[in-house]
Amino acid sequence: MRQSPKYERACDALRVVLAALAFLACTGCIMVPIPSDRHTHDSRRALPDSEIAALVPGETTLTQVLLRFGEPDYVYSDDSLIGYRWSKVSSELWIFGEWFGNDDGFHRYKHGQEHNLDLTFDAQEKLLQHNLRHTPFDEHTK
Numbered sequence: 001m002r003q004s005p006k007y008e009r010a011c012d013a014l015r016v017v018l019a020a021l022a023f024l025a026c027t028g029c030i031m032v033p034i035p036s037d038r039h040t041h042d043s044r045r046a047l048p049d050s051e052i053a054a055l056v057p058g059e060t061t062l063t064q065v066l067l068r069f070g071e072p073d074y075v076y077s078d079d080s081l082i083g084y085r086w087s088k089v090s091s092e093l094w095i096f097g098e099w100f101g102n103d104d105g106f107h108r109y110k111h112g113q114e115h116n117l118d119l120t121f122d123a124q125e126k127l128l129q130h131n132l133r134h135t136p137f138d139e140h141t142k
Contacts, residue, residue, distance in 0.1 A: 032094040040087040040112070044073070047084055047117060055119070055130050062125040072119075079125070084117045087137070110139040 003011075039045060047069060055065070062079065066072075072082040089112040096106055114135045120128040 032096070034092040034094060036089045036092050036110075036112075038089055040089060040110075043087040044070075044084065046086050046088065046115065052117060052130065052132060055127055057127050057129055060127040062121050062127075065119060065127070079121060081118060081120050083119065085114065087114045088112050108141050110137075110141070112137055 051068060054060075062082075065082070069084055073085040074083045076082070089110045091111050093109040093111075094106070095109075114137050116133045116135070118131045118133070120130070122128050
């Protein structure tokens, strides 16, 4: 008895999926790319661009900055430079497999950017300049 064309197409699709799964199982490694847009667990929230743009050299004071952004992440001893740091992960790659030796076979790679806002002040605690730096990072965890 001949099956309907619809049934045959469904069987063909199932064979392709099963063959792909068997291939993945035989390679010993499965890679899962994961798009992401989140802060790292030890990072402060990003400072909004509009808030950074509102900083006016010669007018904005150290006190105003501290009230707006909170405690800085780094401070030089004479308060002439303070800074804020945050990190965002833009993508992750999860790898499952036993190719990595005697560990549990799970590895995670993160890619993103670290942001640093450096603020320089004069002796009267007026803002001299601000500089926002972006540095890419890659991190590997097991």
